[in-house]
Amino acid sequence: MSNAVIYARYSSGHQREESIEGQIRECTNFAKRNGLTIVEHYIDRAISAKTDDRPSFQQMVADSSKKTFDTIIVYTLDRFARNRYDSAVYKAKLKRNGVRVLSAKENITSDPSGIILESVLEGMAEYYSVELAQKVKRGMTENALACRWASGRIPFGYTIDADKHLHPDPALVPIVQEAFEMYAAGAKIVDIARKINSYHVVTGMGNKFGRSSFDRMIRSETYIGVFKWNDIRKENAIPPIITPELFYKCQARYNARNRKNVARPSAIYLLSGKLRCGCCGGSMCGMSGKSRNGTMHYYYSCYSTRRRTSHCDIGNIRRDEIEHIIAAHAASILKKPINLDIIANQALKTNNSVKNYRLESLIQQEKDLTQKLENCMKAIDQGLVSITLMDRIKQYEADLQSVKNDISLEKIKSNPIQVTKEHIIFFLEKFALLEGEKFKDRIISTMVRDIVIKKEKDGNYLVTVQYNYANSKELPNEESYSVPESIGSQDVELVDNRGVVTNRLRFYPYYFEETFIFTQAS
Incomplete structure (x- = not known):
């Protein structure tokens, strides 16, 4: 039996553990049906899949290099990532470690057509995520223009009235002011937090x-009277708690502390795990270097040659050029209606409906909060009125509004929509029309399965690409074409941080043609 891990996640801070339990139950049943042994659970709570800044997710990716498991099971693909770019990047990393990602509720097979469907489902998740955000945004914009607090935690030091306007809490204002003054004077954050906690107060999350929590407070312009929501910013819209002079003095210290911690983004190689050397059969890995004039150069190099376990004549291949050529050829396939029809028919066979446990969890939370509010109102009717009770009512009302917003979003996203042939064709057509980096990312991750590049006697390169759909007489899943030798590189001096030459390469200028001679291998 293969070893597997379960990755479970929910995005809303108002959701409960039942959401995680439901995901784990379905993933465990899936593992039993497929002969997989669960060895670990990785769980992220109240974190969106729109970002890869998820502690358990990152730990899982790091642990994949230990070779203790070869499968990751998720409830649905949008639990893994709701961003196609992150999904492609992390699946490439996992693939290099011999780890695959399986969906418990989306019946996606490991054959080529299953990969096509997986890409379409991920694209739909991202599409509906954007669409539902736009629909909710229209209603919330009106609230923001009136400076009404939309939802979520209330800033520490403030209370909210029946009209959703923020007002300073007299009991907390001195604490906020003291915290800002201590930070501006150079006090350590741990000492400031200890001081705040000594007053027996808690954050908006309890x-x-x-x-x-201190970082959120010290960076918030709310405390100088600024109301912000999305791209709306209104000054003097909220009663301030501290002066602008004190606030900006704190910002100067905060920025100076964090400026040195800014990391450079890593280079992305979209063909990693797909591109192989036609000479020795080894993988082509991403490489980069800086020339004497400071220009960064990116290319693919044969891993075996680099490790000196073999000698190949493949040389170094310029990253941007080879990625663009392969993506453009793949896109040309999707621009033919007959090809789209064949691919969509293959992918449609693997589709299966999914039950939305997150929506069920949100609806239950709505019922629970409504019941709590009713209980509070009954207590008031019986004459049991206190400051604590009134604070609870305000918090329950804020939580209930937030949950209702989440329900509206989830209903839009999961509106009973059966994936049809038309849906698949629509998304594949959109992939083919994208431009720039997103074009290369989506086309390559969706269409391309394997690439072999080999240097020919005339100096050009022969590229053979295998695509993610089943082979047929009408549409072969393999294509071979010649690429000019100008994608190779020689005689450019790459230097390290000390200015020492580390490699010599020469990069020829290369210009893309708008059309390709397209012939499929028999």
Whole structure:
């Protein structure tokens, strides 16, 4: 039996553990049906899949290099990532470690047509995520223009009235002011948090103050009277708690502390795990270097040659040029209606409906909060009125509004939509029409399965690409074409941080043609 891990996630801070339990139950049943042994659970709570800044997710990716498991099971693909770019990047990393990602509720097979469907489903998740955000945004914009607090945690130091306007809490204002003054004077964050906690107060989430909660407070312009939501920013819209002079003094210290921690983004190689050397059969890995004039150069190099386990004449292949050529050829396939029809028919066979446990969890939370509010109102009717009770009512109302917003979003996203042939064709057509980096990313991750590049006697390169759809007489899944030798590189001096030459390459200028001579291998 193969070893597998389960990755479960929910995005809303108002969701409960039942959402995680439901995901784990379905993933465990899936593992039993497919002969997989679960060895670990990785769980992220109240974190969106729109970002890859998820602690358990990152730990899981790091652990994949230990070779203790070869399969990751998710409830649905949008639990893994709701961003096609992140999905492609992390699946490439996992693939290099011999790990695959399986969906428990989306019946996606490991054959080529299953990969096509997986890409379409991920694209739909991203598409509906954007669409539902736009629909909710219209209603929330009106609230923001009136400076009404939309939803979520209320900033520490403020209360909210019946019209959703923020007002300073007299009991908390001195604490906020003291925290800002201590930070501006150079006090350590741990000492400030300890001081705040000594007053026996909690954050909007009901927790003690720590570094993350303090960071949110110290960076918030709310405390100088600025109301912000999305791209709406209104000054003097909220009663301020501290002066602008004190606030900006704190920002100067905060920025100076964090400026040195800014990391450079890593280079992305879209063909990693797909591109192989036609000489020795080894993988082509991404390489980069800086020339004497400071220009960065990116290319693919045979891993075996680099490790000196073999000698190949493939040389170094310029990253941007080879990625663009392969993506453009793949896109040309999707621009033919007959090809789209064949691919969509193949992918449609693997589709299966999915039950939305997240929506069920949100609806249950709505019922629970409504019941709590009713209980509070009954207590008031019986004459049991207190400051604590009124604070709870305000918090329940804020939580209920937030949950209702989440339900509206989830209903839009999961509107009973059966994936049809037309849906698949629509998304594949959109992939073919994209431009720039997103064009290369989506086309390559969706269409391309394997690439072999080999240097020919005339100096040009022969590229053979295998695509993610089943082979047929009408549409062969393999294509071979010649690429000019100008994608190779020689005689450019790459230097390290000390200016020492580390490699010599020469990069020829290369210009793309708008059309390709397209012939499929028999």
